[in-house]
Amino acid sequence: MNKEPNKRPTESELEILQILWQRGPSSVREVNDKLNERREVGYTTTLKLMQIMADKGLAHRNTESRTHIYSAAVQEEDIQQRLLQRFVDRAFRGSAAKMVMQALGNHRASEEELDEIKALIEQMEKRSKE
Amino acid sequence: MNKEPNKRPTESELEILQILWQRGPSSVREVNDKLNERREVGYTTTLKLMQIMADKGLAHRNTESRTHIYSAAVQEEDIQQRLLQRFVDRAFRGSAAKMVMQALGNHRASEEELDEIKALIEQMEKRSKE
DNA sequence: AAAAGTATACGAAAGACTTCGTAATGTCAA
DNA sequence: TTGACATTACGAAGTCTTTCGTATACTTTT
Structure with missing residues (x-):
């Protein structure tokens, strides 16, 4: 876990943020499916990015269930x-x-x-x- | 030398393009000095970037004199x-x-x-x- | 002509970002 | 319970960009 997200998101992170803003809290699978409507991305690629985003403070992560649920942590x-x-x-x-x-x-x-x-x-x- | 500059410039390239657009045709030294008004950059760093830009077709290069003169090749x-x-x-x-x-x-x-x-x-x- | 200064060429290291393979673990159905 | 499947964790390779050290060559000064 990290500090406040002073940094701006990278292009890929922004792409995922857009999805989280639109869909609300989502699983990696859901985000990855959405991404794949536009371009081909491997599941673990999306997972890794979302983990990084959680670490940077760009996304929150709910780990209560096995399937982690991510949500945008920035407006x-x-x-x-x-x-x-x-x-x-x-x-x-x-x-x-x-x-x-x-x-x-x-x-x-x-x-x-x-x-x-x-x-x-x-x-x-x-x-x-x- | 390369083809038409279909690609968008990187951030650093854009920074240099701004200087070329403002100043008009300039030497590496001039561009580097201008850059250094805002942040510290090594001369060879600027040189390399401008060479890459010439290669990509983002800048023209006049090599008649020993000191090469670069100008923006894109509007x-x-x-x-x-x-x-x-x-x-x-x-x-x-x-x-x-x-x-x-x-x-x-x-x-x-x-x-x-x-x-x-x-x-x-x-x-x-x-x-x- | 030698020395000092200035320029370009080249290559490679460093850094940031993206991508994915593999392993470990959990879940569910037969 | 076993096998098939899904999910996360980890690490590393690949790519793009930036940065700079070093070599080489030209110019000017002394």
Whole structure:
């Protein structure tokens, strides 16, 4: 067991976290099956990764039953925030605005999503004027 | 020499690309000095990375003078797009909108930037209605 | 021309991450 | 209980990336 998960997850760990966030507490078998819907991974590979994640503090592990049940020990939004920060710094030299523009420009977002974003911006502008 | 740079740069390579994008064509010495403003890196480390980048096709290399001059062989926006795509997929399960909201919510963006983004959104909405 | 300084080339070590083989152990059905 | 099957534990190999030591060659200075 380890300390608080200050470190960001690796790519594989993030992939597993996504599954845990979506499914909730899951066994290695369940996670591995889910992973294998996208790509081929050996069972022990997934097991090892999840053990490492438990050790790092990225996942909790319930060992009461023989089949250990893992659950995410970190919040999705927290991790996203951490990853986002780093990504903006590295890929966009710290300019979140530039990144947002690229994202909006090239990804298709639904009209509802666009409206939502616009509302958020207006809200932020209003606040900053007060 | 290698083929087209289909692959995304590693973190270190991206760090060097940022410098090449900013400075334009540069010698290893210049890039290394710039790098060392942020963290300690050995000269030959930087050299090796830049050689690898030239080999991968991420950088061009002019060997006419004894001091080789390197320049970015890939466009900043192209790389950003590629990295962004992957990042949104991995960290936000493909939801660019969700990522944008997180980015706007937690990074400080100037009013001008917000306006710019808002304008972009309105433009996109207008287009999609036509 | 010798010495000192600067550059590139090469290879390999070090480190981080991923992958999996094998062993040990537990579970269940016949 | 025995055999088939599932699960965890452990360790190590493989891969990718980073880092740097050393050799070699060129340039400048003295």
